[in-house]
Amino acid sequence: MSLYAQHGYxxxxxxxxxxxxxxIDGVIFSARHEKPSNVKxxxxxxxxxxxxxxxxxxxxFFVSYLQxxxxxCLPDHWSSYYSAGRTRRDxxxxxxxxxxxxxxxxxxxxxxxxxxxxxxxxxxxxxxNACEVAMQLAFASVEAHAQIEDAPPILIxxxxxxxxxxxAEPMERFLDEMTAAELPGFYLTFGRPDSIRWPRCREEVxxxxxxxxxxxxxxxxxxxxxxxxxGGLLFRAVGADAFATGWHLSSKTFRISSFCGSKTGGxxxxxxxxxxxxxxxxxTDVMAVRRxxxxxxxxxxxxxxxxxADWSLQLAQLQHWEALHSVSSSLQGDVESNLDSLDTRLSxxxxxxxxxxDAGVIFDQADVDGHVKDWQKAIRQFRVLAELDxxx
Amino acid sequence: MADLPRLTDDDIRCIVxxxxxxxxxxxxxxxxxxxxxxxxxxxxxxxxxxxDGESPKGDQTILEARARREFRILSDCNCPYLVAPGPxxxxxxxxxxxxxxxxxxxxxxxxxxxxxxxxxxxxxxVEVKRLALQMSxxxxxxxxxxxxxxxxxxxxxxxxxxxxxxxxxxxxAFDIRGESLSDGFLVGTxxxxxxxxxxxxxxxxxxxRSDQFSLGVVLYEAATGKHPFRSSSTFSxxxxxxxxxxxxxxxxxxxxxxxxxDLARVIARMMRKRPHLRFPKCDNLIKAIEAAGEx
Numbered sequence: 001m002s003l004y005a006q007h008g009y010x011x012x013x014x015x016x017x018x019x020x021x022x023x024i025d026g027v028i029f030s031a032r033h034e035k036p037s038n039v040k041x042x043x044x045x046x047x048x049x050x051x052x053x054x055x056x057x058x059x060x061f062f063v064s065y066l067q068x069x070x071x072x073c074l075p076d077h078w079s080s081y082y083s084a085g086r087t088r089r090d091x092x093x094x095x096x097x098x099x100x101x102x103x104x105x106x107x108x109x110x111x112x113x114x115x116x117x118x119x120x121x122x123x124x125x126x127x128x129n130a131c132e133v134a135m136q137l138a139f140a141s142v143e144a145h146a147q148i149e150d151a152p153p154i155l156i157x158x159x160x161x162x163x164x165x166x167x168a169e170p171m172e173r174f175l176d177e178m179t180a181a182e183l184p185g186f187y188l189t190f191g192r193p194d195s196i197r198w199p200r201c202r203e204e205v206x207x208x209x210x211x212x213x214x215x216x217x218x219x220x221x222x223x224x225x226x227x228x229x230x231g232g233l234l235f236r237a238v239g240a241d242a243f244a245t246g247w248h249l250s251s252k253t254f255r256i257s258s259f260c261g262s263k264t265g266g267x268x269x270x271x272x273x274x275x276x277x278x279x280x281x282x283x284t285d286v287m288a289v290r291r292x293x294x295x296x297x298x299x300x301x302x303x304x305x306x307x308x309a310d311w312s313l314q315l316a317q318l319q320h321w322e323a324l325h326s327v328s329s330s331l332q333g334d335v336e337s338n339l340d341s342l343d344t345r346l347s348x349x350x351x352x353x354x355x356x357x358d359a360g361v362i363f364d365q366a367d368v369d370g371h372v373k374d375w376q377k378a379i380r381q382f383r384v385l386a387e388l389d390x391x392x
Numbered sequence: 393m394a395d396l397p398r399l400t401d402d403d404i405r406c407i408v409x410x411x412x413x414x415x416x417x418x419x420x421x422x423x424x425x426x427x428x429x430x431x432x433x434x435x436x437x438x439x440x441x442x443x444d445g446e447s448p449k450g451d452q453t454i455l456e457a458r459a460r461r462e463f464r465i466l467s468d469c470n471c472p473y474l475v476a477p478g479p480x481x482x483x484x485x486x487x488x489x490x491x492x493x494x495x496x497x498x499x500x501x502x503x504x505x506x507x508x509x510x511x512x513x514x515x516x517x518v519e520v521k522r523l524a525l526q527m528s529x530x531x532x533x534x535x536x537x538x539x540x541x542x543x544x545x546x547x548x549x550x551x552x553x554x555x556x557x558x559x560x561x562x563x564x565a566f567d568i569r570g571e572s573l574s575d576g577f578l579v580g581t582x583x584x585x586x587x588x589x590x591x592x593x594x595x596x597x598x599x600x601r602s603d604q605f606s607l608g609v610v611l612y613e614a615a616t617g618k619h620p621f622r623s624s625s626t627f628s629x630x631x632x633x634x635x636x637x638x639x640x641x642x643x644x645x646x647x648x649x650x651x652x653x654d655l656a657r658v659i660a661r662m663m664r665k666r667p668h669l670r671f672p673k674c675d676n677l678i679k680a681i682e683a684a685g686e687x
Contacts, residue, residue: 172668175666175668176588176666176667176668177597178668179668179672180597180599180601180667218668218669218672219672220676387640387664387665387669
């Protein structure tokens with residue numbers, strides 16, 4: 001298990017193709033984008049393709065707590081647990097929490113999922129009331145789960161805005177509490193600011209994201225990281241059982257603005273996911289590199305590479321999973337050796353970017369190599385946080 | 393500092409209901425005095441002064457309530473590596489104007505780990521592993537009963553004549569000020585504190601992982617003969633706190649020749665600064681110790 005598809009709008013046959021090819025090992029369905037009957041049917045088909053394929057549903061309960069939600073299928077098809085416009089009042093008292101938890105979990109039964117995902121609400125700080133509600137929902141979910149017969153294992157979901165990770169101390173308190181409680185597994189989503197997408201991330205925040213994943217795994221919990229795209233490689237390196245990414249920007253990077261307010265469309269650009277650079281680059285940049293006869297510096301050696309001349313959105317999306325899968329599959333060791341392996345890849349990436357610059361190629365994206373330093377620094381900070389330096 | 397109970401040998405004879413027995417004063421510390429009645433008695437009597445006069449107030453009430461709770465937990469634990477309660481039940485007596493709480497507990501025939509360390513350290517790997525395993529089982533038994541020890545240190549561990557270890561004084565309820573029971577010297581306890589024990593607002597949420605840290609310190613000391621955090625500058629509480637919070641001791645398998653690296657890693661993890669980096673459950677810890685040093 002390592003890479004999952006983060007389902008979103010317009011799934012087409014992508015998930016099936018990738019499952020068949022073995023580049024993804026599971027899928028996390030988005031409730032707001034699919035009716036229950038479709039989810040059920042799709043899971044059945046995927047299990048036909050691969051019996052060991054893991055399926056789960058992100059109930060996206062947190063949308064009910066957002067103002068002006070963009071909730072898609074949720075109000076009409078997932079109304080057993082979803083209702084728009086919830087406020088703090090809806091989470092008062094253990095009875096109310098248990099009801100939300102039970103309804104959300106029961107709605108996932110009979111879909112064929114391998115894990116049940118608990119309801120949660122999005123929070124921006126470990127000290128705010130929303131975090132307290134999220135924790136209470138977590139405990140209520142464990143209680144509700146115990147009451148459901150033949151239920152698959154439960155994952156406690158948390159949607160944490162990365163601003164919550166600006167300070168270490170509240171995060172550490174949160175972890176002390178989570179690891180002391182009987183919570184068997186987690187589905188974590190880190191909310192990113194609108195202006196930043198994976199693989200970019202401030203190093204101290206990224207180090208703390210990695211730390212959360214590492215600590216939960218160290219405490220023998222299952223850990224799944226949603227919407228983590230390239231960043232998922234770091235999470236995988238420090239212990240995540242799997243990470244997920246999708247095809248649109250909105251399923252690659254979690255932004256709370258994708259779930260509320262008016263919809264903003266973007267021009268679809270053709271990308272190529274480069275394993276040596278640990279980032280995606282525009283197809284036009286791939287062509288520029290080819291003209292300089294240095295394409296070995298960016299080539300991923302994924303099966304889709306052969307069709308670079310006929311590049312399409314669908315191909316780009318499948319190749320993205322292939323590229324991530326290829327790196328993720330190499331991270332099978334312990335945390336130290338995985339981080340060493342990523343460190344080596346980052347040094348290679350830095351050298352490749354330099355060689356590309358030296359060859360006179362200027363990429364369209366200005367900060368296409370910014371993640372290299374982010375990641376190198378984050379790995380260093382993580383090692384200190386996790387007290388890995390003295391483990392011997 | 394609370395007073396020690398002022399008790400004569402006759403007072404003790406009166407409490408245990410034995411006119412002729414020889415009374416030995418074994419030691420005292422904090423608010424507690426320990427007696428052995430008779431030469432061959434398999435148990436000792438502990439006496440704590442709750443106060444002067446008949447009406448308890450403040451700390452005295454808490455002390456008494458906690459003592460009762462602790463005594464009950466000890467009776468329920470039934471772990472061979474935890475000191476067992478004796479036949480004399482918890483009892484309150486008014487003697488010479490003092491309110492005194494007494495109870496009996498197993499007399500552990502053997503050596504205190506403080507003496508063992510100072511005379512024999514570094515202990516061999518087999519003995520360190522036995523100490524680790526048996527004390528982890530004692531911590532586990534306490535935690536299963538909703539209790540953490542909070543004062544794990546060599547002074548509270550005895551090595552029986554057969555080589556088994558036993559944990560004494562389970563719970564600071566008997567020692568409300570958190571001072572050492574053996575010698576009343578504050579540093580003796582602080583230097584075995586987990587980082588979170590220094591943080592007053594976290595004291596209520598401490599769990600077995602706090603005891604795990606203290607045991608890690610004891611194990612390190614037993615394996616090397618050196619305390620991992622004591623230094624020439626650790627004279628004040630603040631200095632001890634800083635040392636425990638920020639100093640990472642040298643890895644055991646690097647400082648002790650032949651020490652199994654996997655057991656060293658287990659002990660290092662027990663001493664991680666943050667509770668969530670230590671072993672999540674006592675069972676995990678016990679399994680890790682059992683597996684260590686076997687290959």
